Amino acid sequence: MKPINKIKRNVIIYIIGVLLLSSLGGLLSLKVNPGLMLLFAISPIVMMLLLRFFAGDGWQDAGLHPKFRQSWPWYLFAFFVYPVTIAFVLALGGVYGITTLNGDWKSLLPLFLTGLATQFIPRMLFAVFEEWGWRGYLEPRLAALNIPDLPRHLLVGLVWAAWHVPLVLSTDYTSLPYALFFSLFLIGVLLSAVVYGQLRKASDTVWTSVLMHGTANTIAWAILTNNLVTINNKVLANISPESIFSILLWGLLAWWMLFRRKA
Numbered sequence: 001m002k003p004i005n006k007i008k009r010n011v012i013i014y015i016i017g018v019l020l021l022s023s024l025g026g027l028l029s030l031k032v033n034p035g036l037m038l039l040f041a042i043s044p045i046v047m048m049l050l051l052r053f054f055a056g057d058g059w060q061d062a063g064l065h066p067k068f069r070q071s072w073p074w075y076l077f078a079f080f081v082y083p084v085t086i087a088f089v090l091a092l093g094g095v096y097g098i099t100t101l102n103g104d105w106k107s108l109l110p111l112f113l114t115g116l117a118t119q120f121i122p123r124m125l126f127a128v129f130e131e132w133g134w135r136g137y138l139e140p141r142l143a144a145l146n147i148p149d150l151p152r153h154l155l156v157g158l159v160w161a162a163w164h165v166p167l168v169l170s171t172d173y174t175s176l177p178y179a180l181f182f183s184l185f186l187i188g189v190l191l192s193a194v195v196y197g198q199l200r201k202a203s204d205t206v207w208t209s210v211l212m213h214g215t216a217n218t219i220a221w222a223i224l225t226n227n228l229v230t231i232n233n234k235v236l237a238n239i240s241p242e243s244i245f246s247i248l249l250w251g252l253l254a255w256w257m258l259f260r261r262k263a
Contacts, residue, residue, distance in 0.1 A: 006147055007057075044129060052137070062137070064206060064207075068263070074202055082215050083215070089246055100245075101225055101228065114222075120214075124211075127209075127210045127213035135197070142155060142156065149198065153258075154194070157189050157193025187247055191251050198258055
């Protein structure tokens with residue numbers, strides 16, 4: 001088989017496999033045991049490992065070398081971009097009366113810091129499960145097919161968004177009507193995929209994406225699981241990707257990384 005045909009075959013296997021495993025994980029979590037949602041969480045890295053070990057993809061473009069020396073500015077970007085954007089969304093929500101703090105700073109800050117400490121390691125681990133798949137496998141394999149940046153990132157984003165569907169349908173992930181939620185969610189994930197994809201390309205390592213993804217989930221879980229804020233309009237000011245404020249911010253960020261930074 002020609003190398004290009006092997007890459008195409010394996011990319012198709014990856015996409016089908018990861019979506020089947022995620023769907024199976026969601027179904028089993030509903031019908032058998034909620035703990036089986038773990039199959040959903042590990043599906044991106046499981047398919048990556050199978051294809052790189054046994055289907056001839058190898059490890060040359062996996063991006064596992066951290067490359068701290070040349071990519072340290074991108075590590076800083078990866079670490080700070082979500083704290084800044086989440087804070088901006090919450091502040092904007094506060095200005096418009098959409099978001100309110102559930103207490104004073106003296107009571108909320110210890111809860112927030114405790115949440116960060118307890119969530120950091122598990123959220124980083126789950127970020128590895130995802131990012132070794134999305135940016136450690138699918139992005140570089142599509143790049144090997146010479147697919148340009150924007151359509152490549154959008155294709156990864158489509159798969160990434162579809163992968164979330166079993167999680168949304170099998171949990172209380174959202175209180176919004178599904179038609180509205182999935183429309184906004186798809187836009188938010190596609191914009192995020194552009195930023196993640198450009199970060200992966202610029203830093204030439206998957207670990208910047210892991211750091212950014214893990215930091216985002218750590219902060220979000222620390223805020224939401226401790227009920228630190230009340231968001232009265234989740235369409236406008238939710239800290240997750242599907243709110244209007246988040247979409248506008250990440251749209252600007254995606255545009256800058258894809259076009260202005262290149263220029």
